[in-house]
Amino acid sequence: MGGFFKSSIGRKVAMALSAFFLMFFLIIHLTVNMTSVFSADLFNELSHFMGTNPLVQFALQPVLLFGVVFHFVLGFILEWKNKKARKVTYFKNNGAANSTWMSRNMMYSGLVILAFLVIHFADFWVHEINVKYINVEPADPTRYYHELVEKFVPIWRVVAYSVAFILLGLHLGHGFTSAFQSMGSTAGRKRALQNLGKAYAVIIPLGFIIIALYHHFNHH
Amino acid sequence: MKLKLKIWRQKNASAKGQMVDYDVSDISEHMSFLEMMDVLNEQLISKGEDPIAFDHDCREGICGMCSMYINGEAHGPDRGITTCQLHMRMFKDGDTITIEPFRAAAFPVIKDLVVDRSAFDRIQQAGGYISVNTSGNTQDANTIPISKHAADEAMDAATCIGCGACVATCKNSSAMLFVGAKVSQYALLPQGQIEAVDRVKNMVAQMDLEGFGNCTNTGACEIECPKGISLDTIARMNRELMKAHI
Incomplete structure (x- = not known):
């Protein structure tokens, strides 16, 4: 299989496989976050489990980190290679005539998501590591809900958060069906996958944005 | 029809090319795009200039030679056609049309609009x-x-x-x-x-x-x-x- 992943198609498949993993992760993340709208206790309970369970912490979390880094790094490498494949660019190019904006700008929607992840990691992941391993604080299984809500108090955070998720929606709007196409999905499933992809690309970002708006307007 | 054309001119594979402006007149809307190019080349030849090199062969959409990137699209603005099947009725009198060779590192330009x-x-x-x-005992495909x-x-x-x-x-x-x-x-x-x-x-x-x-x-x-x-x-x-x- 080594030769396979060195080929252009193998790399597409690798991008698709990491995308599937990340898209599955988004469903889990949204589900956990959504509980914060309905029950602070349930959200705290789930967050505490995620933050302390050894399987999640030492097996799934490294896999997730690897998946995120892999998808970004391979995406950048492929973008760079693709740029090299056309040394002289067109004087006039009408890209909108034959493809969607989101399909042509996965790199830019990806960069916005990357910028979001930097803030996201600084806010939550660095904080978690600090509290748990560096400046160890006594375990407080009820702190998570307040940590979440206070992030959505400043309006600039809610706006930046919403923009990032709209860009994620555009990334998924192309990425969902693209991943299936790369995996060799058959023609018969095309329509169903396109509809499923549209639904997924709207529901996931909208869910996160609704949670942000809910906490902003309920606690300010 | 009168048209303004911006066309990629490049002497040979190693030369640096550039977009050059041309005016062309006496174009019928019934002409194919390649016929319009023929008219332009006739005008250039009569003025003693180097005609624009472009690939063409069958002129009926079969051979796939006519590789032109017209107004930002391969084979121009119509769908399901090659450049030879593109008609000038797709354009309006006074239009500016950009014409470039197919661009890719794997398709180097040989001259003007001709790519390898x-x-x-x-x-x-x-x-x-x-x-x-094929030694005489070939199985009948049917x-x-x-x-x-x-x-x-x-x-x-x-x-x-x-x-x-x-x-x-x-x-x-x-x-x-x-x-x-x-x-x-x-x-x-x-x-x-x-x-x-x-x-x-x-x-x-x-x-x-x-x-x-x-x-x-x-x-x-x-x-x-x-x-x-x-x-x-x-x-x-x-x-x-x-x-x-x-």
Whole structure:
């Protein structure tokens, strides 16, 4: 299989496989976050489990980190290679005539998501590591809900958060069906996958944005 | 019709090219785009200037030679056609039209609008064939049962004329629609099965070697393809390569 992943198609498949993993992760993340709208206790309970369970912490979390880094790094490498494949660019190019904006700008929607992840990691992941391993604080299984809500108090955070998720929606709007196409999905499933992809690309970002708006307007 | 043209001029493969402005008149809306180019070249020749080099052969949409990127689209603004099938009625009197060669590192410019597409030939030579015994005891192809559906799909893929519009259009200069079509036309037929594993491996390896980019599934190639080759052929090639490696 080594030769396979060195080929252009193998790399597409690798991008698709990491995308599937990340898209599955988004469903889990949204589900956990959504509980914060309905029950602070349930959200705290789930967050505490995620933050302390050894399987999640030492097996799934490294896999997730690897998946995120892999998808970004391979995406950048492929973008760079693709740029090299056309040394002289067109004087006039009408890209909108034959493809969607989101399909042509996965790199830019990806960069916005990357910028979001930097803030996201600084806010939550660095904080978690600090509290748990560096400046160890006594375990407080009820702190998570307040940590979440206070992030959505400043309006600039809610706006930046919403923009990032709209860009994620555009990334998924192309990425969902693209991943299936790369995996060799058959023609018969095309329509169903396109509809499923549209639904997924709207529901996931909208869910996160609704949670942000809910906490902003309920606690300010 | 009178038109303003911006055309890529490049003396040879190693020269640096540039866009040059031309005015052309006496263009009938019934002319094909190549006939308009002929009129322009007549005007240039009568003035003692170097005519614009462009590829053309059949002028009926079969040969795939007329590689022009017109107003930002391969073969111009119409759909399902080559440049020779593009009519001047698609444009208005006084329009400015930009004409460039197909751009890709793997399609170097030879002169003006003429590009070297022999990379496609080398991909084809790497596996785009079946080995048939032609020593006199060749099996009659009609004795091999093939479903109507498979025959139709194979024929659809085989309509690819190798013009390179897919590469020219693709933002990544990817050749996957071409290779997908060539792999598909054999993958769908029993005659193609014996060499199926080597075919897809070798053709994809040659495609990568030629310096084409990676497909990101924008679907632009499918829209611009004069023969309507479907993205499904790329998906089939992906499946074929996965099967070949497992």
